[in-house]
Amino acid sequence: MFVFSYESYHVYRDSLLSERDLYYTVVNLIYGRGITELLREMPFYISIFKKIIAYRLFKSKQPMYGSVDVNNICNLHCTHCYWWLNRKKGEQDLTAEDWRRIIRDKFNKQKIFVTTLVGGEPTLRPDVIEIFCKEMPRRVCVVTNATFPLRRFNGLYFYWVSMDGTEKVHDSIRGEGSYAMTKKNILDYVAGPDRDGRPAWTDIWISMTINSLNYMTVEELIEEWRGKVNKIGFQFHTPFVKGDPLMLPFGVVRNQVVDKLIEMKRKYPDFVVNPVKQLSLMKGNWGGTGTTPVDCPSWAILSLDHMGRVKQPCCIGSADAKSMKPLCEECGLGCYSILVSQGIRGA
């Protein structure tokens, strides 16, 4: 999952990002937005700009983005998944009306710009997705395994569809037959009618979490999906225990994978979303020490679990202080490292 800061274009233009990266960052954010939408969203642009200035000048830390686990259930049990590690058995999901109150009280009052709906599997709660899309039109992304047919939600920004490599390796991580289901659902959606006046293919962004099993399929996955969907983004597996065999260790092989991604970014700048600066960070530790975020701006994303409780230290953490914690010093998450690459940090 990734978030993009439009305001960074103005604030950090010369000092922090290359012109090319900035161009694509801005294009990604305002992509497909008409003048009416841009005007409607103006208060949010102004608010995020103010938050960035306040951070720069006074180190004031106010959340800019949101992440919400809309439910406590998933139809898959992927081998790499952090969510199952801390899942609370027996807890009910909130109702759509509960979420409407939370959106109004927490997200819209604080002028949270873009919110990502995660899970569990969020498409199992279309009623909640609908409420988010109504209350935060065009500011909601849904991260999904897309094993169920994808619905057209008015007011959705786009879908992040998780694909963990090409078919064989994806299935070894996500379960036999899951790649074929996801592929079918994407292609059916893309073949369908426009949504909110835009072609359906623009709604689909692929997200690949790179690990020690799938790293060699990065290029093939890009080539397979280029021209079929809008974009593809990459992040690396984040372990919760030292020595997790799924983490691609820092060193020669990881560097080669990052260099390949940079090469692909240069080849297909419109398709690969990660800026070069962010990809370069992923070669090493950009996050913190042990399980403590240091450079990581965990404060910048308001992360709630399925009960609306604040997760710590970040969107893959937990509201329960006794739960397992992600290793910041080996973190590969895209949504925070992109902020670091834009000069927004923990300290």
Ligand SMILES: C[S@@+](CC[C@H](N)C(=O)[O-])C[C@H]1O[C@@H](n2cnc3c(N)ncnc32)[C@H](O)[C@@H]1O
């Ligand atoms: C937890 S899933 C929830 C949404 C949905 N069920 C899906 O699979 O897309 C959100 C994203 O986190 C990724 N993910 C799971 N475990 C991870 C880990 N340990 N490190 C980094 N990303 C991880 C998944 O691949 C997926 O793209």
Ligand code: SF4
């Ligand atoms: S589908 Fe998503 S939430 Fe479910 S196990 Fe896989 S990564 Fe985790």
Ligand code: SF4
């Ligand atoms: S995003 Fe990564 S570095 Fe930041 S708090 Fe979470 S695990 Fe730590």
